[in-house]
Amino acid sequence: MRILHTSDWHLGRIFHGVHLTDDQSYILDQFVKLVGDTSPDVILIAGDIYDRSVPPAEAVKLLDEILSNILLDYGIPIIMIAGNHDSPERLGFGTRLLARQGLHLIGQLQGLAPVVLHDTHGPVYFCPLPYAEPAVVREILADPEAVDHERAMYSLVNLTVKTLPPDARKVAIAHAFVAGGEASESERPLSVGGTGTIDASCFQPFHYTALGHLHQSQNNGDKIRYAGSLMKYSFSEAAHTKSVTLVEMDGAGKTVLEEICLTPRRDVRCLEGFIKDILTGPQNGESREDYLMVTLQDTGAVLDAIGKLREVYPNVLHIERPHLTSGGELRGPGGDHRRLSEIDLFSSFFEQVTGAPLDDGHAGAFTETVEGLYRKEREARP
Numbered sequence: 001m002r003i004l005h006t007s008d009w010h011l012g013r014i015f016h017g018v019h020l021t022d023d024q025s026y027i028l029d030q031f032v033k034l035v036g037d038t039s040p041d042v043i044l045i046a047g048d049i050y051d052r053s054v055p056p057a058e059a060v061k062l063l064d065e066i067l068s069n070i071l072l073d074y075g076i077p078i079i080m081i082a083g084n085h086d087s088p089e090r091l092g093f094g095t096r097l098l099a100r101q102g103l104h105l106i107g108q109l110q111g112l113a114p115v116v117l118h119d120t121h122g123p124v125y126f127c128p129l130p131y132a133e134p135a136v137v138r139e140i141l142a143d144p145e146a147v148d149h150e151r152a153m154y155s156l157v158n159l160t161v162k163t164l165p166p167d168a169r170k171v172a173i174a175h176a177f178v179a180g181g182e183a184s185e186s187e188r189p190l191s192v193g194g195t196g197t198i199d200a201s202c203f204q205p206f207h208y209t210a211l212g213h214l215h216q217s218q219n220n221g222d223k224i225r226y227a228g229s230l231m232k233y234s235f236s237e238a239a240h241t242k243s244v245t246l247v248e249m250d251g252a253g254k255t256v257l258e259e260i261c262l263t264p265r266r267d268v269r270c271l272e273g274f275i276k277d278i279l280t281g282p283q284n285g286e287s288r289e290d291y292l293m294v295t296l297q298d299t300g301a302v303l304d305a306i307g308k309l310r311e312v313y314p315n316v317l318h319i320e321r322p323h324l325t326s327g328g329e330l331r332g333p334g335g336d337h338r339r340l341s342e343i344d345l346f347s348s349f350f351e352q353v354t355g356a357p358l359d360d361g362h363a364g365a366f367t368e369t370v371e372g373l374y375r376k377e378r379e380a381r382p
Contacts, residue, residue, distance in 0.1 A: 001119045003171070003247040004038060006031070007046035007212030008229035010085065012059030014051075015233060015291065016317035021058045026265040027231060028066045031244065034260060035070055038246055042117055043076055046212030046227065047083025047131055047175030049091060071102055079115055081130040082107035083175040083212055084190055088130060106130050109140040112160060114170075121251030122169075127160040127206070129153070129174040131190075131213075149176065149190060150198040161205045169253040172209040178202075178224060184215040186234035200224055207253035216240050217259060225257065232268035235293040235318065266290050266315065274298055275305060279312055293318040299354070324353055342370050 009028075013020045035043065050059055070076055080103070082088045088107030095105040104115050106128035114125040137152040138144060141159060146152040153176060164170060177183070177190055179197040190196030190213070200220050203209040209224040215237060217228030227245045232238065246258040267287065271278055272295040282288055292313050296302060298321075309316045346366050347358040358366075 001042070001117070001121075001124050001169070001249040002038070002040045003208070003210070003249065004035065004040035004043045005046065005210040005225065005227045005245040005247055006044070006230065007175075007210070007227045008048045008083070008215055009045070009063075010048055010051040010229065010231075010233060011063055012051045012055040013231075013233060018291070018315070018317065019058075020231070021056075021062060023231065023265050025062055027242075027262050028062070030262050031230075032066060032069050032073075034244065034262075035074055035076060038260075039074075040076060040246070041119060042126065043070065043078045044126070044171075044173050044210045045078065045080040046173050046210050047081050048085045048212055048229075049080060049083070050086055052085060053087035053090070067103060075102065077102040077104065077115075077117060079104045079126050079128060079173055080106070081128045081173050081175060081212075084131045084188060086131075088132075104128070109136065109156070112156070114160060114164065124169045124171060124249065125164050126171045126173060127157075129156050129160065129172055129176075131175040132156070149196050150202065153198045153202045157202055157205065169249065169251075170206045171249075172203055172206040174203070174209060175212045176202075177213055178211065178220045180220055181214045181226065182216050182218060184234055184240075185236040186215055186229075187213060208247060208249065208255050210245075210247075217243050217245070219257075223255065230262070231264055235268060235270055238268050238270045238293075269293075270295065272297065275302055275308065279308060281312055288313055289315055292316045293320065295320045295322065297323070299323045323355075343367060 009024065011024055013024070049063065067078060070078060082091045086107065092105050092107030098105060106112070107130055109130070109132055112128065114127045116123050116125055118124070132152065134146050134148055134152040137146040137155055141155055143155045146155045157172070161170060177197045178200050180200070203224055207223060211224060211226045214226045215229035215233060216226070218226050220226070225245055228240070228242060231242055232240055241261055242264070243259045243261045246260055248256045267290040269286070269290050270293045274297050278294060292315060294309055294316055296305060296319060306316055306319055309319070343363060343366060347363070350358045350362065
């Protein structure tokens, strides 16, 4: 059985004010081509299809186009589950009708059952485990023991596999945070005020577990795999390589994994240096069009930094000035501020925001500026 595993498309994502639908369309066209090149027996999409529960119209249209292209052009079945960003009810609309065409959309827990596909060795049971809050699991499955995410997952797994033949090949499709996984900034926490992690032992009954939620592709043991997000969705992911996972399963359920990289229209990168050096332009064949976070090492004033940078890199989305924020917690000046001179007040402020005392050069520039303002004020008086 050949399985193509992907997750965390986050269609409709807005990244620092930029709508990413065109970028997502670009990389999904690559995915469709990859489907044709690899000819999998099934495609697994492990949750967070959309970026929010009520997705924008263009995101819905894009998903419709991609799924239609795969099903109509290649006839390959798709099993797709809801993640914590998705609305289970909206994602699962029309699932019984669409399943006849090979599109299995699983959002809600009612009627949860494996999808059975066959290869030359016999059946493979694909067990969808959509994201669900523990309270929902307690209510739907009438299981009072499902008090946290881990116990809720155990309950879902037990419900799914208890009727299956013990020696059957079984694959889980789940959306969860397995303990030991490496998280990124762009993932929404699964639990507030508690733990959303689960133990890998939850998936012990399965020959392969196709996971979604964590955005960096990674393994958790020999049989558990995060495919990672479709694209980079935060600057903390700048060093990630985005990919999908091709899984080859033999008749005994043993798997061989291949990571297949995808190339975005624009990369997400971080630049650091002095503005004069950064303005010399891209190095080593890098693109001017990439989405950038720029960390400036300049300690002095930089007028219209983002305007100057965007003349060279039009998609600078964020600038950091560590020398202006390294002073720690702001506090009032020592003593009565009404009795302090302008230079004393500015010296206290400068040290707080930069972490360094005011030197003679900066003090001289400040004094000259203040004296100039006072001079203009005196000249303006009648």
